[in-house]
Amino acid sequence: MYSSQFKYLFSPLKIGSMTVPNRVLFSAHLTNLAENNLPSDRLTAYYAERARGGCGLIITEEQSVHPTDHAYEKLIHAFDERVIPYYRKMTGAVHGYGSKILAQINHNGGQASSVYSRLPVWAPSPIPDPMFREVPKEIELSEIREVIEGYARVARYLKEGGFDGAELQASHSSILRQFLSPHANRRSDAYGGSVEKRLRLVIEIIEAIRAEVGRDFVMGIRLCGDELIDGGVTIRETIQTARLLDQHGMLDYFNTSIGTATHTLFMVEGSMHIPPGYQLFVASALRQITELPVFGVGRIKDPLQAEQILADGHADMIGMVREQIAEPFFAEKARAGRVENIRLCISCNQECIGRAGLNLEIGCIENPATGHELELGRGTLPLTRRARKVVIVGAGPAGLECAKVAAQRGHQVVVLEKEAEPGGQVRLAVRVPNRAEYGDIIRNLLHEVSQLPIEIRTGCKADAATVLAEKPDAVVICTGMAPQRPALSGADQSHVLTVWDLLEGRGPEKVERAAVIDQVGFHQATSAVEWLASRGAKVDVLTPALYAGQDLGLTLDLENWYRRALALGVTVIPNVSPLGFKGHQVEAIGNYSGQMLNFGPYDLIVVANHGRACDELYFELLDKVPAVYRAGDALAPRRASHAINEGHLIGREL
C-alpha cells in the first residue's frame, strides 16, 4: 500500500537478495535486554513491537564474535551457539509482521576493558580508549585469524537463526573502525598504513563470511563518516573506503554514522540541542559514489522530514532509532496519514542512552512500555470489567498519562488542573534556550488524551471538597511539587530566586552579574545559566559536585553545554557548598579545603533546588474515598520519566 502523503517512505526497496517493504529502519543500538549474554524474550518482544508497528527493516544490536570482547556486561556473546534458538524466535516474530531483520556483528576491540572478560583487550595498536582507560594488547596475527573466524562463525549462526542478513559494524565501537582509523591503527605490518592496508581486515572478514554463508545472505557495513577525533577518519577517507568496498563487490548496502561511542558519543546520539538530520552528509556523500543502497541517520523523527530526505536523494533508508523507541507504531501511523498521532521523540536521551550508560535496560521518558513490551506493550491493556469514576488532580505528565491509560481501559476520567493550561513543569522547561522540543511530551500526551472521552477542567484549584463532590471511586493525586525557598540563610532576600521563579519571569529585566547555585545536578541549573548568560549576564555557577551538570554526561549534553556556556563567559566553580547569602554575597565552604569562601557581589542569585511534594490533598483524602493514589512529584519530586511511568502503572491498576 502506498501512502499518498509519504510516497517515498512507503515504497519498497531491494537490498541485495531481500526486498524491504518500506524505508523505515530501526538500526542497531544497545538495549541491555540480553540475559546471561544471550538474546532474551524481552529483546525479541522489543524488536517485534517495532515490526508490528510497521518498521520495514530492523537491525539488531551487536552480536559479539569473540570472548576477548566483553565491553559491557550485557553484550550478546554470539560466538556461543546457544544463541541460535533465541535467534529463531526473534526472526520468526519479526518476519511474522512482514518486516526484515538483520543482525549486526561486531568486536569492540580496544573500546572495552577487561573487567568482565578478565582477558587482555585486543586492538590494532596499544592506544587506551578514553572511556575505558585500559591499554589494549596489540593484536597478533594469529589472533586476527581468530577474530576473522569469529565473524564467519557468527554469520553462520545468524543464517541458521533465520536472519535475512548481517551488518558489519565499522562505526561506533568496533575493531573494524579502529583498523580503518589512522588514529587507532599505527601498525606497520600488512594491516596498517595506507587506506587499502587498513581496510585489509574488513575485506578478509567479508570474504570469510561470504565463504561461510554465500552471496545471497544480505551483508552491509556501517561506516563512520567522521570520527571527530584529531588524526581520525574523516569523510574524505570514508569515501575512499566505500569506493574500495564497492569495487570489491561483496556488500549489499552501506549504513552510516559519525563519531565514536567512547570519544564523541555526544555526537552519535545528539540531544535536542543538535540540529535534526545532522549526520546525513555521510549518506549523501556515499550515495554519490555507489549504486548500492545507502542508509542515513541522525535525529530524524517525523515522517515529513524522512520523506523530504528521500525525495532529496540523501539516503535510501531512514534510520529512526529513538523515534521508534518512543513510538513503536511510527510507521503504521505515518502510512495511515495519522501524523498527529505519532508520539515524537524529544531527544532528551534520559532513559534510552542514559539508562544504557548506567548498565540498565533501555527505557523511554515518554513510553513506559519500552523494554517492557511483554508486560506493557500493545495488547496488554484490557478493558476494565468495572468502569469507575476516576478523578485525577493535576494535568502534568503523571496526570495526563494516568488519564490516558485509565480512559483507554474504559474508566470515566476527570482531570482537575489548577493552572489555566495543562503541562505542569514542562511548560517552564521549554522556555530555556534550545529546549523547546521538551514540550512535545505534553503535545503528544494532550493529543492522545484528546482522542479519548476525558474531561480536563483547567483553572480548577481542587481541594478535598471539590474532589469529593465528584463522588469518585478512585482519586489519583498528581499535584506535582511546589517550589520552596532553599534552606540557606538569607534566601528570603528579593534578589534570591529559585529556577522556577526565574523561568516564570519573576527575575529583573536586566542582570549584570548573577550566581546560579546548583543543588540538583541536572538541567535546572545549567538551563538557568544559559537563560541568564544569553540575556547578557556574567554568570558564575557554584556547585558542590565535581563539575557543573554532573548528570548531563549521561544525556550527552555535557560537552556542548560547556562549549555554549564558556563561549557566553560563564565561570564554573565546583566543589563548593553554599551556606547562605549575606546581602549580595554568597558564603560557601570549600568541600575539601573546609575553608570559608565568599563569592560576589551578585545582583541576582538563582538557586536550583528540589521542590516540595504537594501531598496535602493526598493525606486529606486518604480515608475519605475508596482508593487514593499518588504519582510523580507529588510522591517525591523527581523526573518526568518517573511521573509518566507511575501515572501509567496506576492507570493500569485502577
Place this chain on the structure above:
Amino acid sequence: MPSILEPLKLRAKTAPGRVLFGPHCTNFATDNLPNERHADYYARRARGGAGLIVMEEASVHLSDWPYEKALKGYDERIVPRYRQVAEAVQAQGALLLAGLGHNGMQASGHVSKHVTWAASAIPNPATMEMPKVMERRDLEALLEGFRRAASFAAQAGLDGVELNAGQYSLLRQFLSGLTNLRQDEYGGSLENRLRLTRQVISAVREAVGPERVVGLRLSCDEYAPWAGIQPADSLEIAQALTASGEVDYLVVTTGSIYSIHATSPAMHTPVGHADELAAQIQAVVGAVPVLGSDNGVLARDADAVLAQYNLAGLDMTRALIADPDLALKLREGQADRVRPCIRCNQDCVVRSPFNQLVSCIHNPEAGHESEFPALEKVARPRRVLVVGAGPAGLEAARVAALRGHQVVVYERESVAGGAARLASLAPTRTEMSGVIDWRLAELARLGVPIELNSPVTPEVIERLEPEVVLVATGGKPRPSPILGADLPHVIGTRQVLDGATPGTGRVLVIDSEGYQAAINAAEYLAARGRSVEIVTEDNFVSMGLGALQELGPWFSRAATAGITLSPMTVVTAIEPDAVRVRSRFAPDTEHRLEGVDAVVMVNYDLPEETFYQELKARPGLTVYRLGDAVAPRRITQAILEGQRVGRSL
C-alpha cells in the same frame, strides 16, 4: 582477653572463631537470589577458619533495590538458595547469618523504576534523587518485610541475621538527625528516632526465635557533626538498642551519606581508625560482644587489638577476601604467611552500576573459586625461567613453584617489585608493597632464587637451559605527542619517585590516566616543598578514584598540601620555563603558566616486548608473556595472568 581464634558464644550458637566475614556487595546474584557462586565464596572463607559469616545484605522490601544484583530477602524463593549456602558454610563449622537491611534514600529509583523510601525529604547526595517520605503504612510494611525476611533466613537453617544500621541503611537514616526531620513519633527526640530500629529488632527477634543470633551493625560516626550521629550519640544509641537483650552482638562501623569512604576505608586512613570508638561502645554495652570494623588490622595484630580495645572480635572482611585462610594460618602459627589486604579497594568495592564481580587485586581466586581449584603438583617438573620480578613474574613464579616446577626469577633492576614497588614509594601508598613483600617471602620459603641486577641475555638462556620462559618485563614510557615533551625538564613518575625531579620551583603534572600515578607524584613533590599543579583534560582530576572511594580523602589531602587541581584543561605546548594550556571547551582561552621548571608526564606505558619477540623466534622454547609486557595495565591483571600462567605449566 580471648584470642581471635577462640570460640564466641552467641545465644545457643557458638562461632568457632572471632573473625567475622562481613556483609558486602558481590554482584554474584542471579534473579536477585544467592547462588552457587555465593556458596563457593563463603564456604571458602569458612574452610579457612572464619568464625562468623554474614552474607551479602538482602533487601527486606521491594521499595529497596539498591543495586541491580542486590538480593531480595523478601522473595520466598530465597529459602532454598539460602539453604544451599548454609549447607556449604556450616559443613566447615562457621556460623552463617543473613545480612538484612533497607537502603532507604541510598537506594536507586533508576534500577527499580520505583520511588525510594526515606524518613524525610532529603535527596541522596550521591545521586540527588529525592525519596518519598514514608507513610504510616509504609513503616508497617517495612516491619513486616524485616519479619518476613528474617523468618526466611531461619526457615533455611541459617544461624541468624545481622541487621544493618551502618552504611547504606534506612535504619541509620531514621536514627540520625542528618536524615530524619520527621515530626511524628519516629522523629525529633532520640527516643523517637530509636523507635523504628527498636521495633525492627523486636520483630526480627520474634521471627528468628530465641536460639538464633541477631547482630546489629551500627554506624557510630557519620562525620557530619552539624546534624549527624557523633561518637557521643552512638554510645547512647548502642546502649538503648542493646538494653532489651534482643541483640547478640554489635559491629561498630563509621560512615554515612557524606562519608561513604569511611566505611571500608582505603589505605590512606590510619589502620584501626574506629577501634577506640568500638572500645567506648563495648564499655557501655556491658555483656553484649562488640566487634571492631573492617579497618585494616593485620591478622598478626588481631589479638593485640582485641586486648587493647577490649573487643570480642573483628570484622576482617577485606582481609578475608585477600586471604581466606587467614585464621587457619594464625592457628598454625604462620601469621606472616597471611596474604595482606592492602586496602586498595580496587576489586573488592564493587557496588556501582557496573556489576563487577567482587575479587581482589592480589588474590584472583576471590569470587572465582570454581575457576581456581586447589593447586596440584605436576607429574613432570619443568625448568622455568621468569624474566622480571614485578607482580606478574612473582605470582607466576610462586604458583609454578607450588606446583613443583623448578623456578628461577631474573630481574634486571637492583630491587624486585617493578611498577608496584615504585608506587609504594609514594607518601600514602606504602601498603602497596604488601603485594610484593608477601610474594618475595613466599618465594624465599619455596626456595625460588631471585637474581637481581640480572638482565637476561642469550648467554643466560644458554646457561640455564630453561624449558619455559615467562616474560614479565613490564612496561616502558610512552612518548608524548605534546609539543616540547622531549625537553629535559619533562620527566615521568619513575624519576619523581626516584628523587630525580629537576628544578626547585613550580611543577606541573600532566595526567592522562586519572589514577594513582599522578597523585603519587604530586604528593611526593608537595611533601618536599614544591608547588604542584595537576592538569587533566578530564571533567575532574583523578577520575578513576571515585570507584575506590578515595576521591574525597585525596581532594582533602590535596587542599591541605596546597596542590592545585586543574581539570578540563588541555596542554598545548611545553616550553623551557612555562606550559601553554587552554580550556578543553574553549579554544580561545590559551595562556601560559609561567615559572614551571619541571613537568611530570603521567601517561600509559607501552609494553616492553622486545625481549618477548626475540625469544618467540627461538625454536624449542615455550614462551609466555604476561602482565604489562602484554599491555601495561594494573596490578590486578598482572597477578591474574601470573596465576593463570603458573597454573597452566
